[in-house]
Amino acid sequence: MNRKADHRKPRLVFFQWDHQPNANAAGYLLLHMQQQVKCLETHFDVIVVNRDCDYAEICDRYEPDLTLFESGYRSHGSHRIKIANTNAHITVPKLGLHNADAWCDRRAGFLSDMEHWGIETYFAIATMAPEYMPAVKDNLFVWPNFIDPEVYRDYGQQKIIPVTLTGQAYGLYPWRQTIFPIFRDRYPCLVSPQHAYESKLASQLLSGEAYARALNASLVAPTCGTMGGEIVRKHFEIPGAKSCLVTERTAAVEAAGFVDMENCVFVDSSNAVEKLDYLFAHPDDIRRITAAGYSLVHSRHTLTHRPQIYQWFMLNKGLEVGEKIIQSGPFGELTKVRRTSMQESVHIVGEARDRALLKQGDLLLQQGRVEDAKHCYERCLDFVSYLPEAKFRLALCALQEGDADRASGLLVELVKVTITDYGALDPDPVEWAYFLLALICRGHFKQARRLRDFYPSLFHEEIRRAHLVIAQLGGSADAVAPRSYGRDRKSVHQVPDRTDSEWLVWFTDILERCQRHDLSNGLRLAAFGGSAAGENMTSPHFKADAGLRLRLYSGIDGLMVKLRLNGMRPNVPPLPEFRYLWHLARGLIPQSQRGSFRRIQMALSRPSRSKHP
Known part of the structure; x- marks a missing residue:
């Protein structure tokens, strides 16, 4: 499509979810999505793409000046679209839109989307989003809520x-x-x-x-x-x-x-x-x-008072080396400043009740008062039952108490929300790192080692440390892991700032609390004694995780790799708690037949009824 000569507004392609599928959803939700488009149309010629698509083909067709990707929405029945080839047309600037509550449990999915789509600058509708995603707050701007003045106005109604x-x-x-x-x-x-x-x-x-x-x-x-x-x-x-x-x-x-x-x-x-x-x-x-x-x-x-995305577009066009864009406040304008200046975007901090409870709980956990810390984290769940930060910290408490099964269960829930419920390509890196550690604490070392590189593009300091533990306990020649494998993935979680030595002391203590004394001794010897811990591979704890069921899952996944069927492998770890075989079977069944498969699966999952009273 050729650009018309009299085209005045910059062209924006908005990759928006398909919010139409759920006819039972509240009408105002759909209105909000329509009003967002109407707001963007104040400054842009907007093309909405709300279907699975190829980014390169869309850019070839519409020649956009800017693309905007909705992400992180907590579905309510809406369809999250799939977008291929987002590494094409690198000269077209891309923005992410976190269209969700600041505390949403799809934040890890949002950050995964941004990484895989190559997006480094984001807007959020929540004024508190920078407080809930501090890892990206320097590149996060607020496009706050507004009204459509054609709808919300004075109708002259009698005040009855x-x-x-x-x-x-x-x-x-x-x-x-x-x-x-x-x-x-x-x-x-x-x-x-x-x-x-x-x-x-x-x-x-x-x-x-x-x-x-x-x-x-x-x-x-x-x-x-x-x-x-x-x-x-x-x-x-x-x-x-x-x-x-x-x-x-x-x-x-x-x-x-x-x-x-x-x-x-x-x-x-x-x-x-x-x-x-x-x-x-x-x-x-x-x-x-x-x-x-x-x-x-x-x-x-009103929607005419929300030019922040347009302001970013105009400022970014003329952005010079040594300059950056900041926002004067959650409702403020965007401006350019020198990177060497002390000016930063102005965010609202310190108001959220769950943030205060998390900080209080962290202090108590640092002091060893695990029960009191748990009480703070559980109170957070009274506000938001799915809050990832609270669940992750409760998993840490479980490890402190020596309950590796409880910790693993909580971490499995968190990982499943991101990769299964939301559909991201990989989980939060900190959640994944501590899931691997929880597997080791349960005595499932072989599974942890097999899963170490299951998400090969997922890098983080805590993942590096988990890999270091696996290498040392396995007697690997790579026992001294590199500091990082690539650019660290952003996480919704903040962990205590420790050196590697301090962190290893902490984890050896966790192994002791989980009754993995041989692993604790082996890690202590490898980390501080200078020798490998490969002899621990013959310990009873390592043998305990080699059950038939776990070997079956790993064997099937390994067969898929050998047969070069990686494209058909589920994006979930080959473990029963992630329902690996169910996802594998679902992936092998044509889309048209999945409804029947789902009904059969539900029927099989129902408890059988005895013929006798």
């Missing part, structure tokens, strides 16, 4: 609803859990049901204009930004529809320009009733605050 309560109010929303019952028990309220995103009833929830009109007919509507202190769309939708925003005071909300009793109302459990009673008794004040909130949102937070 005192309070409207919408949105989820479970553990992720502690402020709502406290405030919603207070309001519901004291004031007449319009209460929207709390259907899950994937529920068949989710499609019945108010969305779009109907939702905006309900807000427009309400005097006040409360919302919060979750335990993470985030800015969610409701923060803008409520005042954007000319209702008075009642919310929790957070740094993100204040960064957006909200000021208590000027354009919104900040409340907590101690003053919520007092403030609302005052507002209802002073209608002039509530009208003033509502009008100011409406003015703030429509002057700063």
